Amino acid sequence: MHHSSTIHESLTAVFQVRRFPTGKAAGQGVASGVSGPCPPGRRTELAVLLWERALDPQKGTWSLPGGRLGDDEGLDASARRQLAEKVDVRELTHLEQLSVFSDPGRVPGPRRIASAYLGLVPLTAEPELPGDTAWHPVSALPAMSFDHGTVVEHARTRLAAKLSYTNIAFALAPSTFTMSTLREIYCAALGYDVDTTNLQRVLARRKVITPTGATAAPGRAGGRPAAVYRFTDSGLRVTDEFAALRPRAE
Amino acid sequence: MHHSSTIHESLTAVFQVRRFPTGKAAGQGVASGVSGPCPPGRRTELAVLLWERALDPQKGTWSLPGGRLGDDEGLDASARRQLAEKVDVRELTHLEQLSVFSDPGRVPGPRRIASAYLGLVPLTAEPELPGDTAWHPVSALPAMSFDHGTVVEHARTRLAAKLSYTNIAFALAPSTFTMSTLREIYCAALGYDVDTTNLQRVLARRKVITPTGATAAPGRAGGRPAAVYRFTDSGLRVTDEFAALRPRAE
Numbered sequence: 108m109h110h111s112s113t114i115h116e117s118l119t120a121v122f123q124v125r126r127f128p129t130g131k132a133a134g135q136g137v138a139s140g141v142s143g144p145c146p147p148g149r150r151t152e153l154a155v156l157l158w159e160r161a162l163d164p165q166k167g168t169w170s171l172p173g174g175r176l177g178d179d180e181g182l183d184a185s186a187r188r189q190l191a192e193k194v195d196v197r198e199l200t201h202l203e204q205l206s207v208f209s210d211p212g213r214v215p216g217p218r219r220i221a222s223a224y225l226g227l228v229p230l231t232a233e234p235e236l237p238g239d240t241a242w243h244p245v246s247a248l249p250a251m252s253f254d255h256g257t258v259v260e261h262a263r264t265r266l267a268a269k270l271s272y273t274n275i276a277f278a279l280a281p282s283t284f285t286m287s288t289l290r291e292i293y294c295a296a297l298g299y300d301v302d303t304t305n306l307q308r309v310l311a312r313r314k315v316i317t318p319t320g321a322t323a324a325p326g327r328a329g330g331r332p333a334a335v336y337r338f339t340d341s342g343l344r345v346t347d348e349f350a351a352l353r354p355r356a357e
Numbered sequence: 358m359h360h361s362s363t364i365h366e367s368l369t370a371v372f373q374v375r376r377f378p379t380g381k382a383a384g385q386g387v388a389s390g391v392s393g394p395c396p397p398g399r400r401t402e403l404a405v406l407l408w409e410r411a412l413d414p415q416k417g418t419w420s421l422p423g424g425r426l427g428d429d430e431g432l433d434a435s436a437r438r439q440l441a442e443k444v445d446v447r448e449l450t451h452l453e454q455l456s457v458f459s460d461p462g463r464v465p466g467p468r469r470i471a472s473a474y475l476g477l478v479p480l481t482a483e484p485e486l487p488g489d490t491a492w493h494p495v496s497a498l499p500a501m502s503f504d505h506g507t508v509v510e511h512a513r514t515r516l517a518a519k520l521s522y523t524n525i526a527f528a529l530a531p532s533t534f535t536m537s538t539l540r541e542i543y544c545a546a547l548g549y550d551v552d553t554t555n556l557q558r559v560l561a562r563r564k565v566i567t568p569t570g571a572t573a574a575p576g577r578a579g580g581r582p583a584a585v586y587r588f589t590d591s592g593l594r595v596t597d598e599f600a601a602l603r604p605r606a607e
Contacts (some may be wrong), residue, residue, distance in 0.1 A: 113426075115363060115459075115470055134377040176363075178468070204456045207472050209365075209432040218428070220365055222457050268595055272522045345518055 108316050113218045117186035118173035118255065119202070120262035121156040121194060121226040124295040134164050145294030146287075153295050154242040155259055160252060160330055161239065164215055168252040169243070171259070173221070186224045194234040200277035201227040201343065205261050221254075225262040226279035230292060237304060267297055274315045274346050277338035284316070285323050285333040289316075299308075313346045314339055364467055367436035367507065368423035369452070369474040370512035371406040372443060373482065374529050375492055376543040395544030396537075403516075403545050404492040405509055406444060410502060411489065418502040419493070421509070422468055423471070428536050436474045444484040451477040451528035451593065464503050471504075475512040477528035480542060496548070517547055524565045527588035532570050535573050535583040539566075563596045564589055 128149040145151045157169040172193040176185045181203075187196050205223040213219065228234065236242075243249060245263055248256060269275040270293065279292050289310075290303040310316045317339045322332035358437045377400040389421065395401045407419040422443040432454075437446050455473040478484065486492075493499060495513055498506060519525040520543065523533045529542050539560075560566045567589045572582035 112362060113365060115365065176470075179461055181461065182457055182470075185459075206454045207432050207457060209426065209435075209472075210429065211429055220426075220432075222459075240563070272595060345522060 111141075113220060115176040115182075115221045116173055116174065116219055116221050116301060117189055117224060118208070118221045118258055119169045119186050119190055119224040119226045120171055120205075120231055120259050121190065121199070122245070122262065122266060122279075122296075123154050123228040123232065123242065124151060124230050124292045125154045126151050126230075127154075127244065142214075144300045145291050146300075149291075151291050151295045152244040153263065153298070155245050155248075155262075156236075156240065157243050157249070157251075158193065158240040160173050163254045167250070169249045169255070170252040172240075182222050186222070186226075190226065193229070193237060193240050198232045198234050199226050200229055200341075201225075201275065203288070203343075205258070205265055208252070208254055208258065221258070223258045223261060225232060225265055225268075225332075227275070229280040229281055230281060230288070269343075270296060272345055273343055274338060274340055275343055276315075277341055278343075280338060282319070283319055283337045285335060285336050287333060289336070315346050358516070364469045365426040365469050366423055366469055367426065367432055367433075367439055367474060368421045368458070368471045368546070369436050369440055369476045370421055370455075370507055370509050371440065371449070371476040371478060372495070372512065372516060372529075372546075372564050373404050373406075373478040373492065374401060374480050374542045375404045375479075377404075377494065386437060394550045395541050396550075399541075401541050401545045402494040403513065403548070405495050405498075405512075406486075406490065407493050407499070407501075407505075408443065408490040410486070415502045417500070418532065418594060419499045420502040421505045422490075426469045432472050436472070436476075438554075440476065443487060443490050444478070448478050448482045449476050450479055451475075451525065451590075453515075455508070455515055458504055460504070472532075473506070473508045475515055477516075477525075479529060479531055480538070481531045501587055519593075520546060523597055524588060525592055525593055525595055526565075527591055530588065533569055533571070533585050533587045535585060537583060565596050 108295040129150045156172060159171060160166050160167055172190050173186070174189040176182060180188065186202065189226065190196055190199070203225050205225055208223055211218060245259060248259065275294060276289070279296060280289060286303050286307045290301055292305055293306060294300045315338065316336045319335045319337055321335040323335050325332055364454065376423045406422060407418055408422060410416050422440050423436065424439040426432060430438065436452065440446055440449070453474055453475050453561070458471040458473055461468060495509060518523065526539070526542060529546060530539060536553050536557045540551055540556055543556060544550045565588065566586045569585045569587050571585040573585050575582055
């Protein structure tokens with residue numbers, strides 16, 4: 108079998124739950140007047156960081172940040188380096204490998220094998236973006252380059268799965284939050300609404316979240332002050348293992 | 358940055374829970390007289406498929422099956438093709454990507470980027486192996502080639518994690534089994550014993566296993582006939598998502 112030159116690249120789907128303005132366009136690719144369920148009537152959405160190609164191939168389509176692996180670096184370091192051109196990597200709260208995209212025809216020209224990553228940025232971060240770069244709701248992607256839309260879909264599926272059995276929401280949430288804000292984050296990341304009371308009960312019982320003891324002032328709607336929580340851990344862990352499978356205490 | 362030629366390869370850790378003979382050597386790399394906890398005094402162990410290098414570099418060390426990605430194939434197909442030289446791929450009940458090993462110095466010579474896979478074979482399969490290939494207990498690996506020992510460790514960690522929140526044990530178990538056999542499999546794969554009654558209760562409640570209605574004849578120890586189960590699904594699924602995060606029924 109003849110082996111021609113192959114390029115290896117990283118591609119990162121950086122996600123953030125963002126509050127888009129309602130009733131007006133919120134940037135390129137964002138339909139106006141749309142409102143979502145999180146909470147009903149507002150537009151908190153899972154968004155992905157994309158840049159617009161100024162040159163062919165596929166000029167005008169939108170791409171994930173990434174680029175060619177350097178000779179002297181590993182893939183994780185390369186992904187972080189490529190991201191640093193688009194967003195301050197200190198604002199990344201989580202980065203993990205997804206799968207490798209290796210279809211021989213995935214891009215025109217020399218073969219490129221892409222290691223895909225999922226990156227997360229918390230709700231309250233507001234990274235400065237280069238002029239060619241913008242946040243787009245995952246529910247309304249613009250024309251995507253090559254197979255980058257498929258990478259976004261893989262990343263979204265991985266995130267939704269991990270929300271169900273890990274504490275990964277720590278990487279999307281501010282350092283402290285009310286349950287109302289946390290529900291808004293879960294709803295946007297999952298794409299459907301969840302019940303605040305159930306969410307609080309499940310996450311507290313599994314020690315995923317911890318009350319800080321503080322309360323937040325009531326919102327415009329009034330009512331009682333809301334308890335403020337934080338995530339118990341700031342590293343990824345499986346929160347929900349079968350108790351029957353834990354090693355026995357000695 | 359200068360880019361020299363880079364090779365992309367697959368490497369697969371194929372695992373099987375195997376019953377090694379007690380009290381005597383069970384092949385190269387297997388210590389004699391060792392007995393484990395699954396069940397106590399027997400030697401059911403998680404084993405990995407390795408082949409011995411007949412040539413330098415690192416002649417005499419043991420390697421995972423794998424090899425160079427062909428120009429006209431994707432990585433998953435390549436991993437299956439490489440494996441077919443060592444084990445009939447029809448016996449593989451599960452294959453998934455782990456992470457990519459991309460350290461520039463991981464092997465001598467031209468750079469090789471390895472996509473690592475986890476493969477599973479059920480307890481009762483007995484693939485015919487080439488002469489250079491053998492099953493080794495993961496707890497007593499022989500001298501391993503390059504970073505292949507690290508790949509095995511990643512695969513073992515992934516498997517143990519997935520045993521706790523998915524039905525992945527379907528790929529290690531025979532098509533039907535008693536709880537005693539299933540406990541033996543979990544114990545070997547996890548490296549510590551689990552309680553049969555708890556295991557049955559948790560897996561049945563979560564609908565991971567289903568009684569077939571049949572019973573197995575008592576073993577040498579006598580006693581009542583044991584209920585026979587099967588896995589409800591033969592594809593991987595997360596079994597243990599937060600109920601609070603399920604979409605509401607309409």
